[in-house]
Amino acid sequence: MQPGNTKIITAMKYFSFTILCLCLSVSLFAQKKGELDYTIAPWFNNKKAAVSLTFDDGIPGQYAVAVPLLDKYGFKGTFFMSVSIVNSQHISWATVNKAALDGHEIANHALTHPHFIKIGLDTIAWESAESTKQMDVLVPSQKMITHAYPFGEGGGNTEKDRAIRKTVAPYFIGARATQNKPYPYNTYDFAKTNDDYYNVNSQMIADSASMANFGKYIDETIAVGGWFCPTYHGIEDGWIITPGKIFAQHLIELEKRKDSVWIAPFKNVIQYHKERNSANLKLISRENRTWKLSLTDTLSNRQNWDQPLTINLNTNGAVIKGISQKRKKLPFKQNGQFFTFNALPGKDNIEVQFAPNAIR
């Protein structure tokens, strides 16, 4: 071996040693700073994908046929209602209220269902504010926090589309567009900017192909861990009609996959996705057999963000006896070293109690 090579090898050894020291100190630091080993599940209850069944306009069959079928399976849908259409279709607001009380989402579809492309931004703002104001009175059991653009206008890529999204954004936490991208599902990272929460892609259920491919759409969504939002109009009656039998078949397809899919209203999926991507779980104190944790996020207007997040906490073998938040007991499940529970992000700390001699 030549002296030059020895020098290089010595230098390499020194270099490797330095890297090793650096890695060790980084990992020690990480351990000290992180303290908790946890993940927040991409979707609620560790499901692989999300599906939101959405219905537009306010057509009688949605309440007469779709709601009872949804209730049969315990699925909750999202009904984007336009006040003037509901009134012209003679749906009673008591029926709408009943659906809201049963956990379905009643959401906004503008007051008069105008073409947003053809009207000024100030009128679009008025449509959003006025319909919200009127619906607060008509459906007092729920606050409307999401929107679907009438005719899907606002979901494109023109300057006007972007201006429409900016105009409705102060009124809602998210908005659904109508099939403006090549695929019918949203991948998990669909929201690269806040604007994307106001341009959620959906699949119109409008023809025999979209009706027949329902199961395939869900499977594709599960494969990418994404979010599928079918848009229905009439169920049995009205316009762009899906026969009740076909709708019932869609629910059977969903039921078959319910272990993999989180079936939830549009607003809950927006809430979960946004909360999860800005949330942070921290250990505040560790006394006797109790850990106090804080689960916070960076979102303002707390009343709009009330969807619990699914936490998977690694306790390194220590056995949890109870978990509570705001003195309310939280159910939990053990899976090996991990304990899974759902908690609400915000100001209320989480208390984790361990069994005696459980903490190592």
Ligand SMILES: [Zn+2]
């Ligand atoms: Zn519509």
